[in-house]
Amino acid sequence: xxxxxxxxxxxxxxxxxxxxxxxxxxxxxxxxxxxxxxxxxxxxxxxxxxxxxxxxxxxxxxxxxxxxxxxxxxxxxxxxxxxxxxxxxxxxxxxxxxxxxxxxxxxxxxxxxxxxxxxxxxxxxxxxxxxxxxxxxxxxxxxxxxxxxxxxxxxxxxxxxxxxxxxxxxxxxxxxxxxxxxxxxxxxxxxxxxxxxxxxxxxxxxxxxxxxxxxxxxxxxxxxxxxxxxxxxxxxxxxxxxxxxxxxxxxxxxxxxxxxxxxxxxxxxxxxxxxxxxxxxxxxxxxxxx
Amino acid sequence: xxxxxxxxxxxxxxxxxxxxxxxxxxxxxxxxxxxxxxxxxxxxxxxxxxxxxxxxxxxxxxxxxxxxxxxxxxxxxxxxxxxxxxxxxxxxxxxxxxxxxxxxxxxxxxxxxxxxxxxxxxxxxxxxxxxxxxxxxxxxxxxxxxxxxxxxxxxxxxxxxxxxxxxxxxxxxxxxxxxxxxxxxxxxxxxxxxxxxxxxxxxxxxxxxxxxxxxxxxxxxxxxxxxxxxxxxxxxxxxxxxxxxxxxxxxxxxxxxxxxxxxxxxxxxxxxxxxxxxxxxxxx
Numbered sequence: 001x002x003x004x005x006x007x008x009x010x011x012x013x014x015x016x017x018x019x020x021x022x023x024x025x026x027x028x029x030x031x032x033x034x035x036x037x038x039x040x041x042x043x044x045x046x047x048x049x050x051x052x053x054x055x056x057x058x059x060x061x062x063x064x065x066x067x068x069x070x071x072x073x074x075x076x077x078x079x080x081x082x083x084x085x086x087x088x089x090x091x092x093x094x095x096x097x098x099x100x101x102x103x104x105x106x107x108x109x110x111x112x113x114x115x116x117x118x119x120x121x122x123x124x125x126x127x128x129x130x131x132x133x134x135x136x137x138x139x140x141x142x143x144x145x146x147x148x149x150x151x152x153x154x155x156x157x158x159x160x161x162x163x164x165x166x167x168x169x170x171x172x173x174x175x176x177x178x179x180x181x182x183x184x185x186x187x188x189x190x191x192x193x194x195x196x197x198x199x200x201x202x203x204x205x206x207x208x209x210x211x212x213x214x215x216x217x218x219x220x221x222x223x224x225x226x227x228x229x230x231x232x233x234x235x236x237x238x239x240x241x242x243x244x245x246x247x248x249x250x251x252x253x254x255x256x257x258x259x260x261x262x263x264x265x266x267x268x269x270x271x272x273x274x275x276x277x278x279x280x281x282x283x284x285x286x287x288x289x290x
Numbered sequence: 291x292x293x294x295x296x297x298x299x300x301x302x303x304x305x306x307x308x309x310x311x312x313x314x315x316x317x318x319x320x321x322x323x324x325x326x327x328x329x330x331x332x333x334x335x336x337x338x339x340x341x342x343x344x345x346x347x348x349x350x351x352x353x354x355x356x357x358x359x360x361x362x363x364x365x366x367x368x369x370x371x372x373x374x375x376x377x378x379x380x381x382x383x384x385x386x387x388x389x390x391x392x393x394x395x396x397x398x399x400x401x402x403x404x405x406x407x408x409x410x411x412x413x414x415x416x417x418x419x420x421x422x423x424x425x426x427x428x429x430x431x432x433x434x435x436x437x438x439x440x441x442x443x444x445x446x447x448x449x450x451x452x453x454x455x456x457x458x459x460x461x462x463x464x465x466x467x468x469x470x471x472x473x474x475x476x477x478x479x480x481x482x483x484x485x486x487x488x489x490x491x492x493x494x495x496x497x498x499x500x501x502x503x504x505x506x507x508x509x510x511x512x513x514x515x516x517x518x519x520x521x522x523x524x525x526x527x528x529x530x531x532x533x534x535x536x537x538x539x540x541x542x543x544x545x546x547x548x549x550x551x552x553x554x555x556x557x558x559x560x561x562x563x564x565x566x567x568x569x570x571x572x573x574x
Binding site for chain 1: 298301302304305308309311312313315316318319322330331332333334335336384387388390391395397399400403406407410411412413414415416417418419420421422424444445447448451476477501504505506507508511512522525526529530538541542545548549552553555556557560563564567
């Protein structure tokens with residue numbers, strides 16, 4: 001006895017997912033886009049006011065600090081994770097013993113949340129409890145390391161914590177890539193007496209371009225989303241010196257009651273992401289056509 | 291020969307140095323969480339406790355105060371599991387069914403739906419906050435466990451669908467065809483053919499989705515009720531709010547406790563952790 005035919009069952013099974021995709025993802029994104037043109041303050045208000053929220057946003061120095069921080073943080077974070085990730089992957093590929101142990105040491109931060117990461121580093125970098133305190137109490141009275149409370153340097157402490165958290169994943173991506181390259185390379189290059197580091201740099205790494213691209217994209221999405229680590233480490237401070245767009249949006253939504261302006265800022269986040277990902281999409285489409 | 295041992299010594303020296311860099315915060319936290327308050331304020335961050343005490347751990351668990359609320363992080367810890375367990379179950383159940391439908395009963399419509407989900411999973415979550423707040427108010431589940439279960443199920447589905455779809459697509463289609471010829475129905479095939487073949491991907495999915503929910507901060511902060519907020523929002527709040535003397539040792543113990551579930555998962559099931567993350571990374 002069949003109550004439903006298979007098509008009906010497929011439709012039934014996909015029903016929750018259709019709601020998720022259409023309502024909770026695309027519908028919500030469209031609604032926030034709408035709100036960015038609306039008069040919303042503490043509550044959503046559907047009266048449209050054109051581009052006013054964007055004008056206010058672009059006149060806000062705080063927004064530009066947060067926006068610039070996203071690029072400073074993002075650039076250094078991506079660069080740091082990839083350089084250290086590749087370096088560690090190569091060293092682990094060379095190491096004969098203890099690979100799995102070292103791998104674990106570099107990877108475990110990935111299992112911790114970014115809040116935990118931020119709180120740990122906040123304590124280590126805090127002048128009164130952490131590294132500065134350590135040096136001062138061991139005799140270097142004038143030692144100074146207060147980046148975390150500095151207008152100019154706070155953003156770099158976020159890079160530091162985030163690289164600590166993210167390097168392991170990049171290392172493992174490259175390590176599996178290196179291990180899947182043709183072992184014949186080593187025989188051939190040994191005969192030609194090519195130094196090991198040149199084999200990695202000129203022969204193996206160029207084969208891993210797809211992994212590099214994946215890593216950059218993966219880290220790039222992390223950058224735009226980065227909220228947790230900033231709140232836990234500096235909460236955007238001192239002042240708003242280390243603020244980032246994700247935190248700016250949150251603050252304008254829930255603490256300042258400016259939903260319209262916050263939505264405009266959120267739309268800027270998405271727009272930036274689309275602009276940055278466009279070259280990749282074009283590259284992919286061209287590759288598939290070829 | 292000497293050159294070679296020299297090189298390998300250098301390799302290990304660099305590996306050990308990086309190892310120390312990655313491990314030192316954990317070590318620093320560990321020793322600090324066993325120091326008395328007086329010692330934690332005086333001593334160097336690297337020194338071992340002169341007097342070991344588990345007082346900070348006990349206090350962090352059941353007596354630390356955020357503001358006037360002095361019940362430690364235990365209620366928040368439990369609340370997080372109350373949210374994570376059902377959400378993991380729903381997200382995985384629906385993701386597995388989606389993967390099954392999308393690979394074995396291929397249709398143009400399912401492909402489009404998958405595309406919509408996939409692109410949607412890259413949208414920054416900030417875009418969902420206000421509409422979510424409106425929806426949760428309408429449904430009258432704002433600030434409740436049910437609300438957070440719904441949120442995590444909804445935004446877990448793209449990930450689980452992707453994981454199961456990518457796994458099921460590699461299954462030999464003969465099994466499915468044979469089951470159809472045998473007259474097995476739609477759900478029978480799923481439960482008795484497909485599910486038994488996917489324990490590994492199930493474990494990967496459970497670990498990934500659970501740690502995602504457990505480690506979530508944005509939704510926890512926005513939609514968690516103050517008395518039952520999920521752990522990451524609670525522990526951040528505990529450390530950030532100061533009334534009087536900041537009890538570093540207790541705060542650090544609280545951070546440590548909050549990190550333990552996912553840390554232990556990594557230690558005991560690291561293989562699956564890595565597989566999930568790299569799989570998601572490469573295929574996504």
